[in-house]
Structures are given as C-alpha cells and as structure tokens.
Amino acid sequence: MILLQSPSRYLLQILSTRVRNLEKGVELDCQWIEFDDVRYHIQASMKNPNLLVLSVSLPTPPPETVFFGGLPPEAIEAIKAAYGTVVHILDPPKDGFNLTVKLNLSKLPPDEEHRQELLGKIASIREVVQGAPLKSVLKQLVSRTVKSELNKLISLVHRPNESFFVVPQADKVTVVFPMRFKDSVDSILATSFLQEFVDARRTAGLGNAPHCLWSPSPPQELKGAPAEALLANAGFVSFVISPRHVEGRKLDRTVWSLSTFHAYVSYHVKCSEGFMHTRMRRRVESLIEALDRAKPDWKKVKKAVQTRSFKRLSINDGRATSNSRN
Amino acid sequence: MDDFNICIMIFRTSPELLLNPVLICRNEAEKCLIETSINSLRISLKVKQADELENILTKKFLRFLSMRAEAFQVLRRKPVQGYDISFLITNYHCEEMQKQKLIDFIVQFMEDIDKEISELKLSVNTRGRLVATEFLKQFI
Helix, strand or coil, X not given: CCCCCCCCHHHHHHHHHHHHCCCCCCCEEEEEEECCCEEEEEEECCCCXXXXXXXXXXXXXXXXXXXXXXXXXXXXHHHHHHHHHHEEEECCCCCCCCEEEEEEHHHCCCCHHHHHHHHHHHHCHHHHHHCHHHHHHHHHHHHCCCCCCCCCCEEEEEECCEEEEEEECCCCEEEEEECCCCCHHHHHHHHHHHHHHHHHHHCCCCCCCCEEEEECCCCHHHCCCCHHXXXXXXXXXXXXXXXXXXXXXXXXXXXXXXXXXXXXXHHHHHHHHHHXXXXXXHHHHHHHHHHHCCCCCHHHXXXXXXXXXXXXXXXXXXXXXXXXXX | CCCCCCCCCCCXXXXXXXXXXXXXXEECCEEEEEEEECCEEEEEEECCCCCHHHHHHXXXXXXXXXXXXXXXCCECCCCCXXXXXXXXXXXXXXXXXXXXXXXXXXHHHHHHHHHHHHHHHHHHHHHHHHHHHHHHHCCC
C-alpha cells in the first residue's frame, strides 16, 4: 500500500459487519487509535441494533490554530452535507472526544451500491471533519469566488501541536508544510525524499501536477506566521493547487492527500528504515559465511550440518570445536 | 590471552615491539591505517561520506556491524579515533584460520562496506522517487 487510504479500514469493517448482521445485533464497545493521534470510540447496544454512537478525537491544535466549539471551522456543516439524516451530531460530545455522532443504519439508502458508498464515506469521517476548512478554501477555487480574505495566512492542524499553512488567492491556493521529525536520521531521509518531489514533478507526464518546491528555510508565504511554526528540521514543502486539481471527484482526494501529507512521508521513511535493516542483516549473514570459510574445519562443519539434519550448528559451536583442538 | 602473551597492539607495554604504522590515503576523506606489532595487527578504515545521507547510512551500517563484533571475531566494537571502523587480528586468529582466507575475508569486508552503502543510498533515492510520483499522480 503506497498511498494512505481515506476510509478507516477498521471502522469500515465494523460498520459493514453490523449492517450485514442487523438482526443479530450484539453489544459493541470499541476504542482504537490511528496515525497522528486520532482516536475513535464506537458503541452499540442490543436494544436498538440500528443505532451506533461514534466518537472521534482529533489531534490537539497548536496555539496559532483555533478550534471553535472544539471542532475545526465549518466541520459541522461538512458533516451535515456529507451524511444527511444518517448521522446526527450529539451535543456535548463524549468526554475526551471532539465529536460524537449517532448513526442510524435504518436511514441508509436501500440499494447496495449507494449503501456501500455511504458506509465508506462514514468511515472517512476523519477526512470530512479534519479536512472541512481546507475543503472550504479549495471549493472557492472551483467556483472562482473568494469568501475568505485574499493572501491571508490560514493555519490548519494536521498532527498533534503542529499545523500547516494555506494561502488562498484568486486563481490558486498555496499550501506550505513545515516538515519536522523527532529523530535526526528520519529528518535526513525525509529531506532526501522531499527533494525527489521537486525532481519528480519535472519529469514528463507530471506536468499537470501541482507545482512543488522545497526549501530549508521558511518561504515568503510564511512571513506572518508565529516563530515556532518557522522551525522545521526537514525543510518546508510548498504545493501550488490550481482549479484543475480540485474539479469534481478530485476535490475530496486532494483534501485527503494534503491533510495527510506529513503522515505519508513519515510512513515511507519508516518503511525505508525497515527495509534497510533487513538488507544489513542479510549482508552480515553473508560476511559471517565468508569468515567461516577461513576456518580449516569449515568443510568438516559443513559435512556435519549435512549428516545431522536436525541439529543446526551455530558460530559458537564452530569456535568451540576449533578451541578444543589446541 | 594469558599473562605472558598479551596483545601488544592493545596493551602497548613494550614500545620496541611495535612496528611502523602504514597509512594509505585515497584522499583526505578515504584512508586506511595499518598498525603492526610482533603479535597483532590493527587495520582502521575511514569511509567516504559525500553528503548527509551517506553520512547517516555509513554510521548506521558500521554501527550495525560493530555491535556484532563478537560474531566477526576480527572486528573491534569501537573504531580508532578519527576512523569509522577497525579490525584487530592477533596471532591466535592466524592459528585458528587460514591466513590467505582471512585476508580474503578482510578485503571482501572492505568491498562490501562500499557496496552496501551505495545500494542503501540507491534504495532510498528509488523509494523517494516512487513515493513522490505516486503522490503527484493523484492530482492529474
């Protein structure tokens, strides 16, 4: 899996199973956590198998980002627009969560295709809620109308205590990510990956992708930003989003890709480190084999391994054998 | 090692038993120091690190190897000051192992370090290119 998927697989599985076994509705009480500190809690009782209570907790916003009423701006409108009568927002949310909703499965569309689509959309609740302010800014790009102030720096939270920045303009939206990594090795690997974004964009076939830049120091778009936001050990990535990147179905995909950009890079940095570890271990094994060949009883050890088919000799066994000769 | 037969390279008790060291330099960033004594030999390498990425990959890999020094027998856990990795070969090693094969092993080790670091760097760049391309393709 190269790209991060928007519907939470676990949530989708719970919902699909519930819908398929509505008559056999069992008690349900699950909590789990996903990347970037997003927590979920789902509850259902046998009394009313059609009703589920879902709570979502979002990463803590940094000081420069404001959550009105505990949710990102325009999140409530986004939920109503995406889900209609199937989802009902409960106020106040469950203790420790930003949002609690009641899901009414009896209100799902009757035909299988639309039903599955809506379940997938519910499982993407993270994208709907967290991505609401970004979606609102990008929508203006499609309609070519600008509600928000032009060139104003908007900060949106994407990770605990960290935000990325959006600058809306009449014909484009610039999105800037300060890239930070706790581990210095991670930050050097990430820097190498991020520079590939700039190079990849220049290759043939990707000319229509958003223009992207990487710089070790804050770009001029961040001129009004608070000081803590201007420190990033893996530099700053900027994407320039044009109207063609947000038309039709591309809008939701663009919102998800940008909201989870940092997570995407971190995920691949970790995969890379895992792969390197496997390589290094294989190299060590081949070098130890080479060392074993230097031992005069190597052929004897090899023969012994072949005859005693169930006993595996280790390096220590080999050494013990040679010491006992002295 | 017993009382009468200590490793002269490490316990430099009798300076007259130490022989002249040999330093082979490809350039300032790549060199090999060979220090000899009558019963032991220490080879230290400084590996080329052209950029920050090669720097962390080299450190990661050499640390991985040094931590397994016991399994390698002729490898030291810590390199000599100013170098990235050190080998110590004593007369006991030469008794246990065939001299020519031991030399082959050291040479293969040195070649493998270079090979592994270039391949690690290539894997990072290849993955970076793939990650970037897949991400950008979504917007088209």
